[in-house]
Amino acid sequence: MSASFPETPRIAIIGAGALGCYYGARLVKAGEDVHILARSGRAALTAQGLKVKTPTERITARKVHIYGSSAEIGPCDLVIIATKATANEALRQVLPPLLKPDTVVLTLQNGLGVEEPVAEVAGPDRVIGAICYIGCVRTAPGVVACSFPGLMTIGKFGKPAGERTHAVAALWRRAGVKCTAQDNLELQRWHKLVWNVPFNGLAIVAGVTTDVLLADEGLRLLARRIMEEVVEAAAKFGHEIPRSFVDLQFERTAKMAAYRPSSLIDFEEGRDLEIEEIWGEPVRRAKSVGAAVPRMEMLYWLIKQRIAQRNAQLKAKARKR
Amino acid sequence: MSASFPETPRIAIIGAGALGCYYGARLVKAGEDVHILARSGRAALTAQGLKVKTPTERITARKVHIYGSSAEIGPCDLVIIATKATANEALRQVLPPLLKPDTVVLTLQNGLGVEEPVAEVAGPDRVIGAICYIGCVRTAPGVVACSFPGLMTIGKFGKPAGERTHAVAALWRRAGVKCTAQDNLELQRWHKLVWNVPFNGLAIVAGVTTDVLLADEGLRLLARRIMEEVVEAAAKFGHEIPRSFVDLQFERTAKMAAYRPSSLIDFEEGRDLEIEEIWGEPVRRAKSVGAAVPRMEMLYWLIKQRIAQRNAQLKAKARKR
Known part of the structure; x- marks a missing residue:
C-alpha cells in the first residue's frame, strides 16, 4: 500500500445484505462512486435503489449501480x-477481477480469522478489517431498518494503521459513519467478541432476546463468566481488555431492551451463521495458547449442534414440499 | 435401627408413578403386604391393579391396596x-402417620441431597437410599412400560450398610429386583451422576435422544468433559471412580439406541424435574470443596432457564384456554 488513496475512489461493495445496503446507501448519498455486486434481487435494487431508516434519519439512494458479476465491475480502488x-470460499472467484495493484480490500465481517481468506487472494498488505457496531436488518431488497447506526473501527491486517487505513476512515466519516482507524486490529476484534460470544451465542442456545438473558440469574452470570474467558484469552495474546469493559457490556445491554442479536435473527430465519469466526476460531486460538475456555467451548458445541438440528429440520421440511 | 427387620413387613409405597407402580407390582406379585399412596387415579388403580411390561415379562398385580392419605395406611415396617x-416438601405431612419407632424409610429418588429431607422428618438413622438403574414410563394409571428393568443399589444414609439394609436388599431380590447393599451410599450416588448429569442434562438442553447426542461430535466430547468433572468432584469427597467407568458409560449408551432420558420425557411432557438434586446440589457440593465444574454449572444454568421458559409457555397456554 505505497500509492496514496485517490480522492474519488472507485468502490465495489460485495454483497447487498443489510450491511452492504446500509453502508452502500451512505456512500452513494455522499456522492461516492459505488458499484454493488448482488447475488439476487438485482432488478428491484436497480429499479428502487437503496432505502435506509435509522432512529433519526431516512437515507434514500435512488440511483445505484448493481452488478451480477465482479468482472462487470472491474478493478476498483x-x-x-x-x-x-x-x-468466503467464493472470494477466490469474486475478488480477482476487482483488484489492481493498489486496491485496498476492507472486510466488514465479524469474528476472528476473517482477514486471512482475503489476504490469501489479495495479499496481506492491502487488507483492512472493520469492526462494525451496528444493529440493522434487511427487510426487502435494498431496504434496511437500522435500530442502532453505531460506529466502525478499522485497522490494517497484522500491522499498525497506515496512511491508506486513515484515508479509508476519513472516507467513512465523510459518508456520515463514525469511524476511527486503530493500530491493533486484533485487539479490536477481541473487544467485539466480549459481547458477541456470550450474547449472540446464548441467544441462539436459549432462543431468547437479550432482555430475557439478562433477567435470568443463571444466564446473566454465565454471560459474565464467558466474557471473562474471552478477556483472559485475549490477554494471553497480549491484548489487554480492562475488567470494567465487561461491566460496561451489561450496562449497555440493559439499555437495548428486547434486542434480537443478529445471530438469533439468522438462526430463526434459517440463514447461515458465522459459527467458526465468532465461536470456533476464538476457542481454537485460546486453547492454542493454553487459555482455559471451557464455557466458550461448550457454547460453541451447543451452537453447532443446534444449527445442525435446525438445518436438518429445514431440509426435512423442504423435502416434504 | 436396632430391631431386626420382620419376615413379612408391612410396606407403604408413596407415589404411584412409573417407579411406584413398577416396584409395587413386583412386591405385590411376590406376596408382600403392600399399601400404595396415590395422589390421583385411585379408582382406576383399585379397579385394574398394576400392569408392568418389560422386554421379557408381563407382571400383573390385580389386587392392590390404594389409599388417598397416609393416615389411612398407618404405621409400616x-x-x-x-x-x-x-x-419432598410434602413429606412433613405424609411421612409421620406411616412411622413407628423401627420403621425403615427407603427413598428411590435420584441425585444428591434426597436423604436429608427424609432424615429431617424420620431421623437419620433409619433412612436408606436406593439408586435405581431402570428405564420405565407410566403410560396410564397403574400401567408401566419398562424398557430396561435394570438393577438397584441401596445403602444406609451416612453409614455402612447394617443388618436391616441387607434385609431390605434381600426383600427386593425375593421380589425379582437385582439389588445389592453397599457400604458407601454417597459414592453410589456420584456413580449414577456420571451418566445422569451429562445425558439427562444435554438431552433437555439440546432436546434430543441419546443417539443424537452420541452422533454429534461436539456433544459427545462435551458429555465426556462433564463426566470428567463429576468424577473429579467425587474424588474431592474421597469417592474414587475409575476413568474406565467414563468409557463404560459411552459403550452402554451406544447400545441404548434412541433412548429418551427420563428428564427429557418429563421436560417434554410438562412435568416437574429434579433440577436441584441432579444438577444444582452436585454443582454446589463440588464448588464447596474447590472442584472446578464450569461445564456442569453452565449445564445447570441452561437447564434451569429452559425449564423456566417451558413453564412460562405452559402457563401462557393454560391462560388462553
Missing part, C-alpha cells in the same frame, strides 16, 4: 466485503 | 418413597 464469512 | 424430590 476500494473493495468492501459485506457478505458473510460463510461465503 | 418399610416406607418406600417413589415420588419425585420436587414433592
Whole structure:
C-alpha cells in the first residue's frame, strides 16, 4: 500500500445484505462512486435503489449501480466485503477481477480469522478489517431498518494503521459513519467478541432476546463468566481488555431492551451463521495458547449442534414440499 | 435401627408413578403386604391393579391396596418413597402417620441431597437410599412400560450398610429386583451422576435422544468433559471412580439406541424435574470443596432457564384456554 488513496475512489461493495445496503446507501448519498455486486434481487435494487431508516434519519439512494458479476465491475480502488464469512470460499472467484495493484480490500465481517481468506487472494498488505457496531436488518431488497447506526473501527491486517487505513476512515466519516482507524486490529476484534460470544451465542442456545438473558440469574452470570474467558484469552495474546469493559457490556445491554442479536435473527430465519469466526476460531486460538475456555467451548458445541438440528429440520421440511 | 427387620413387613409405597407402580407390582406379585399412596387415579388403580411390561415379562398385580392419605395406611415396617424430590416438601405431612419407632424409610429418588429431607422428618438413622438403574414410563394409571428393568443399589444414609439394609436388599431380590447393599451410599450416588448429569442434562438442553447426542461430535466430547468433572468432584469427597467407568458409560449408551432420558420425557411432557438434586446440589457440593465444574454449572444454568421458559409457555397456554 505505497500509492496514496485517490480522492474519488472507485468502490465495489460485495454483497447487498443489510450491511452492504446500509453502508452502500451512505456512500452513494455522499456522492461516492459505488458499484454493488448482488447475488439476487438485482432488478428491484436497480429499479428502487437503496432505502435506509435509522432512529433519526431516512437515507434514500435512488440511483445505484448493481452488478451480477465482479468482472462487470472491474478493478476498483476500494473493495468492501459485506457478505458473510460463510461465503468466503467464493472470494477466490469474486475478488480477482476487482483488484489492481493498489486496491485496498476492507472486510466488514465479524469474528476472528476473517482477514486471512482475503489476504490469501489479495495479499496481506492491502487488507483492512472493520469492526462494525451496528444493529440493522434487511427487510426487502435494498431496504434496511437500522435500530442502532453505531460506529466502525478499522485497522490494517497484522500491522499498525497506515496512511491508506486513515484515508479509508476519513472516507467513512465523510459518508456520515463514525469511524476511527486503530493500530491493533486484533485487539479490536477481541473487544467485539466480549459481547458477541456470550450474547449472540446464548441467544441462539436459549432462543431468547437479550432482555430475557439478562433477567435470568443463571444466564446473566454465565454471560459474565464467558466474557471473562474471552478477556483472559485475549490477554494471553497480549491484548489487554480492562475488567470494567465487561461491566460496561451489561450496562449497555440493559439499555437495548428486547434486542434480537443478529445471530438469533439468522438462526430463526434459517440463514447461515458465522459459527467458526465468532465461536470456533476464538476457542481454537485460546486453547492454542493454553487459555482455559471451557464455557466458550461448550457454547460453541451447543451452537453447532443446534444449527445442525435446525438445518436438518429445514431440509426435512423442504423435502416434504 | 436396632430391631431386626420382620419376615413379612408391612410396606407403604408413596407415589404411584412409573417407579411406584413398577416396584409395587413386583412386591405385590411376590406376596408382600403392600399399601400404595396415590395422589390421583385411585379408582382406576383399585379397579385394574398394576400392569408392568418389560422386554421379557408381563407382571400383573390385580389386587392392590390404594389409599388417598397416609393416615389411612398407618404405621409400616418399610416406607418406600417413589415420588419425585420436587414433592419432598410434602413429606412433613405424609411421612409421620406411616412411622413407628423401627420403621425403615427407603427413598428411590435420584441425585444428591434426597436423604436429608427424609432424615429431617424420620431421623437419620433409619433412612436408606436406593439408586435405581431402570428405564420405565407410566403410560396410564397403574400401567408401566419398562424398557430396561435394570438393577438397584441401596445403602444406609451416612453409614455402612447394617443388618436391616441387607434385609431390605434381600426383600427386593425375593421380589425379582437385582439389588445389592453397599457400604458407601454417597459414592453410589456420584456413580449414577456420571451418566445422569451429562445425558439427562444435554438431552433437555439440546432436546434430543441419546443417539443424537452420541452422533454429534461436539456433544459427545462435551458429555465426556462433564463426566470428567463429576468424577473429579467425587474424588474431592474421597469417592474414587475409575476413568474406565467414563468409557463404560459411552459403550452402554451406544447400545441404548434412541433412548429418551427420563428428564427429557418429563421436560417434554410438562412435568416437574429434579433440577436441584441432579444438577444444582452436585454443582454446589463440588464448588464447596474447590472442584472446578464450569461445564456442569453452565449445564445447570441452561437447564434451569429452559425449564423456566417451558413453564412460562405452559402457563401462557393454560391462560388462553
